Amino acid sequence: MTSYKELGLVNTREMFKKAVAGGYAIPAFNFNTLEQMQAIVQAAVETKSPVIMQVSKGARNYANGTILRYMAQGAVEYAKELGCENPQIVLHLDHGDSFELCKDCIDNGFSSVMFDGSSLPYEENIRITKQVVEYAHAHDVTVEAELGVLAGVEDEVQAEKSHYTKPEEVIDFATRSGCDSLAISIGTSHGAYKFTPEQCTRDPKTGRLVPPPLAFDILHEIEKKLPGFPIVLHGSSSVPQEEVDTINAHGGKLPDAVGIPEEQLREASKSAVCKINIDSDSRLAMTAAIRKHFDEKPGDFDPRQYLKPARENMKKMYIHKIVEVLGSNNKL
Numbered sequence: 001m002t003s004y005k006e007l008g009l010v011n012t013r014e015m016f017k018k019a020v021a022g023g024y025a026i027p028a029f030n031f032n033t034l035e036q037m038q039a040i041v042q043a044a045v046e047t048k049s050p051v052i053m054q055v056s057k058g059a060r061n062y063a064n065g066t067i068l069r070y071m072a073q074g075a076v077e078y079a080k081e082l083g084c085e086n087p088q089i090v091l092h093l094d095h096g097d098s099f100e101l102c103k104d105c106i107d108n109g110f111s112s113v114m115f116d117g118s119s120l121p122y123e124e125n126i127r128i129t130k131q132v133v134e135y136a137h138a139h140d141v142t143v144e145a146e147l148g149v150l151a152g153v154e155d156e157v158q159a160e161k162s163h164y165t166k167p168e169e170v171i172d173f174a175t176r177s178g179c180d181s182l183a184i185s186i187g188t189s190h191g192a193y194k195f196t197p198e199q200c201t202r203d204p205k206t207g208r209l210v211p212p213p214l215a216f217d218i219l220h221e222i223e224k225k226l227p228g229f230p231i232v233l234h235g236s237s238s239v240p241q242e243e244v245d246t247i248n249a250h251g252g253k254l255p256d257a258v259g260i261p262e263e264q265l266r267e268a269s270k271s272a273v274c275k276i277n278i279d280s281d282s283r284l285a286m287t288a289a290i291r292k293h294f295d296e297k298p299g300d301f302d303p304r305q306y307l308k309p310a311r312e313n314m315k316k317m318y319i320h321k322i323v324e325v326l327g328s329n330n331k332l
């Protein structure tokens, strides 16, 4: 048993309270490589932002749970080395799909876990979420639950169609499950292809796809039912078109990739939405830099030669999100 407190990590409780009161959101960046971790920590330290480093089941299988735990501990120590006296770093399990997986993470240094029972029948979702909450709270770990289904693909999480969260269910769900925060479905979606071209309109000037707007009416109804309760948005990458263009210009093939416009995420950050999940944008930033490098310097074969610009490009993206979209800078 390794407590996250021994690793210098924090849970989300105080972080979310301040974010809801302050009208900003905490960035939740997925990671599974050294370069992503370094870029996340550098960006958080430079902008003085709290940060959630999150790991999906797929990332845990890819990188190994023990290694990721020590990377999170390394992130805290690295932040201090970079001059941050009191880093606020959470190690979070993204989309836990069973009590056993959540328990295993809690026993191995995670400070926050998500149990995603959104595909289960309502009562079953409450029952297992509550079981996770009881175990987690006994170890001062916070729990994110999910109600409503997001469309798209994220590692093993997959759904054909989204089902918006029903505002009339949130009070009952949050009260009976005891969760600390709630992921809701209001039109965000996993992956780099969040919407089909048929769901979008086209900007006549640029020819780019414009996705349908998020359901802010549902968000506001949920806020009214659960005032001040921390709300989470998954699948909130913006799929920056300049990165997609770079990838496509250097041998890639990502036709019609489309994300959530940043101005909508900016608006959501000011509400009870206090955690915004960003994964695809980091993948795109990394891939764009590497493709460009290989195209321009075909003789390079030292991984540091192409991973360094990849790390720089991810860091630039993380800083942009923190400062220009979520507003979590200068909050340490």
Ligand SMILES: [Zn+2]
Residues within 6 Å of the ligand: 094, 095, 154, 190, 234, 235, 277
């Ligand atoms: Zn997700």
